[in-house]
Each structure stands twice: as structure tokens, then as C-alpha cells.
Amino acid sequence: MWRRIQKYYPPGLDILTFSVMFGIFIYVFFMYGKLPDEIPIHFNTAGEADDWGNKATLFGLMLIHFHAVVLMFVLNYFLIIRSADTVDSLQLINIPFVNKEELTEEQIGMVKANIARMFAITNLILSFMFSVIYYDIIQHALGEPDKLGFGFEVLLVLLFIPIFYYVRKTYRDVKTR
Template sequence: MANPVIVVKKEPFDNAVERAGWLALALLIFIPAWYFGDLPDEVPRHFGPDGSPTAWSGKGFIWIMPIIGSIMFVKLFFLSRYPHIYNYPVTVTEENAPRLYLKGSRMIRVLNAVLVYVFLYITYSSIQTALGEQSGLNPAIMFAMMGTIFAIIGFYLIDSYRNK
């Protein structure tokens, strides 16, 4: 059975999260462009568990994260507009669809913003590492960012079960 197709109005929080995501996306593109001329011939392309760079590539590699991040952001941005196509952990009915769709699309929006900020942090840290301003990624920040991603997913899954 297909999920009911209804339009769910975004709340102010949803708009704020989307704006924060678009800001991060703009920075994700602007920062590498700003620093590109100052970069050495090689930039870090991989970091070990301790945050130190373990592999290097040509400076054009600095555009990989902005390219992947931009594609991901735009796809998730449009996906957030169609919550009726998501898979939900509970049965979607006419009664619970508005609540589930709002929560589901909100989860996608929040994840989208957080993910683009993760890409932004990695890109900026890669630039700063290449320029000799820092020694790599901060493992505590990366751990916190990954924890945030799993916490968001966990929160929305638990919320879906509690509010069938």
C-alpha cells in the first residue's frame, strides 16, 4: 500500500535549518576558491584515526568534498520535499501521515545541514593542514560530528515509534 500523498507545511525551525545548510554549502564552495591560489601542490586526501594526514594528492583534490557535498546537499534538499516516498518504521495512515511526514522531512533537513557542515569542517581543516596552520583533523570534533549524525537518526526513529 502506498503512503498517502499530502503536503506538510514547513515550520520556522525547518526554514532556519535549511538556511543554515545553504550557508554552509556556500562556504563549502567559497572557502576552497578563496584559498586555492595559496595552497601548496599537495593537499591531504586522507586522515588517520588520530586526525593526522596519511595520504596526499594534488591541490585540485581540495574540490572533491565541495563537489560531493554539493551533489548530496541538493539531492537531500529535494528529497525533503517528498516525505511520502520515505520508508517509515511504522505504518503510515491518513491520521499519522502529517506528523510522520513533518518529522521525516525534518530529519532529512537536519541531517543535510549537519552533513554539509561536516564536509565544510573537513575541507577547511584540509586547507589549514596543507598550509601548515594545523596538524590535521581534531578527532574530538570528528567524533562529536559523527555522534551527532547517529543521534539525529536515533532520535527521529525513537520518536516515530513513540508517536505512531
């Protein structure tokens, strides 16, 4: 499995993604007993808590986090990385203004590599975003800061950078060769 992934991007990205996820899960479990019964569960656009709920809500958030990260990894691995280097492997990938049937095997490989990297980097940023959310919720519940931290907004912007970059790179790679 790691050899196949290594063909497209460093497997350390996936290891880091899962490490961040499980590391924050450990933090949540460690801090759970110290939390009050009601914690902030929603923040408005100004970053202020505007809805409160049971601290068990963190477990639902952890389930969503786990599901999103695993699903992104599985989709990346089975639909992109493990698929054959044929036009049929690009069925789920939309490249506007490109006739996929005319792509060479080399171009198909480049498209798959770009999409696989995009998925891996996006998954890592997503895991960091969830981690910032957990941390801010817990800190707010313990009375530390009064707003959702600045890190969330930065990561939200960073989430779209690899998407735009790799879509543009894929289009340029296909059109120039």
C-alpha cells in the same frame, strides 16, 4: 515552496545548510591559490594525514558535498513534503512493527513531519561536517595543525543523534495514538 516546508520545520534550516555550503566554497576558492600543490586528502583514525594528493582534489570534494546536500534537500522536498498525506506517500519509509494501512491521516502527517525534520537537520550537520573537513585540509596543507580537528568527531556523533531521535519519536507517535 517555503510555505510547504514551513509546515514541517523552519525553512531557515535549509537556508543555513546552503549558506554553510556556499560559504565554505568561497573560503576554498579564496585559499586555493595559497595552497601547495600537494595537500592531505586522507586522514587515519588518529587524525593524522596518511595520503597526499593534488590540491584540485578539493573541487571533487566540493562536487560530492554539493551533490549530497542538494540530493538530500530534493528527496526531502519531493518525496516527503510535497507528497499527499496518504499511506502511499509512506512507501519509502519503513516503520517496523507498524501496519501503515491502519494509520490515520493525522499519524501520517506526524510521520512525514518527523522524517522531514530528520532530513533537514541531518543535511545541516552533513554540511558542517564537510566544512570542517575542508577547513582542516586547508589548515593542514598550510602547516597549521598536525591532525584532523576535534570538530569532525563531534559532528560525526551528532549526525546520528537526529536519526535515532526522530525514528524513535516517529515510532512512539504512531504507537501511542
